[in-house]
Amino acid sequence: MSVSDRPVLLVTGSRKGIGRYLAEYYLKKGYQVEGCSRGEVDIKDAHYTHHQVDVADEKGVRGMIADITKRHGRIDVVLNNAAIASMNHVLLTPAKSANRMLEVNVTGTMLVCRDAAKVMMRRRYGRIVNFTTIVAPIALAGEAVYAASKSAVVTFTRILAFELGQWGITCNSFGATPIMTDMIKGVPQDKIDAVVNGLAVKRLGTPEDCANVCDFFINPASDNITGQVIYLGGIT
């Protein structure tokens, strides 16, 4: 199996929003970018490959990782961005909606980490960044299940760091403040304003903020930064 010279970065949920921004950002930085989402994507770049995969589908994830490995022989970075949210009072949340959020946000993250780490461990190198949210630490009413799923991601990532550290793989979490993407387009403006007013830095997050934190986590020099979570906007 030949190994690509270009570092390989997998970003999930790359069809739109932050995932898409990061896919294009890291293409510009010289990465071979592998993206995935349930739908098709129109990123046209010789160094971008899209996988139409639901991250909660074990077989689909396995096939995607196998395909990347076959073509490039390496995976250097995983950005687990794919997630779904549903703003609902818990008394009005159907089990199906809750289960789907857990499947995509928790199981999906786990599956991608698991199969990518198997490739990373052979080269004794890897950087995993799992996306969480500030709505978990701020306990935002109306986001109970979504926040719970993202809290699970943080705990999962902390433990993953210990399980994979011996193979040179770092695992960290990143929680953005609200960013104007499709994910929050249905959230009432007064709710968004209330969240922003509670931040140390009173502004919406930006995709550039996300790239900045990812740059730090995936830097080869960050080999002793693992099991950490960074939230934007002063939230801890």
Place this chain on the structure above:
Amino acid sequence: MIERSQAYEIVVASLREVFEQTGTEAPAKVGDETVLVGTDAVLDSLGIVQLIVEIEQRVEGAHGVSITLASDKAMSQRNSPFRTVGVLTDHVIATAQEAAP
């Protein structure tokens, strides 16, 4: 279809690779009866994790079949499919057969 001798070779080569990677002293003789899990195991629990990953990758590299040895079915069996080299070899064959297109 993976022949038993091919699967056995992959398991043994993977085991030797894990011994080397982990700096574990290899037993004088490795065969079907070599114990991988439990009291007399030649590997610790992390060694088993490495062994399984190594085998999965070798099967894919040599036979183009993507397999997951630690499947739900495997993990719920009363007797571990990883307990000896021989049992694991049979498990590799069965899993590859199921995964083959």
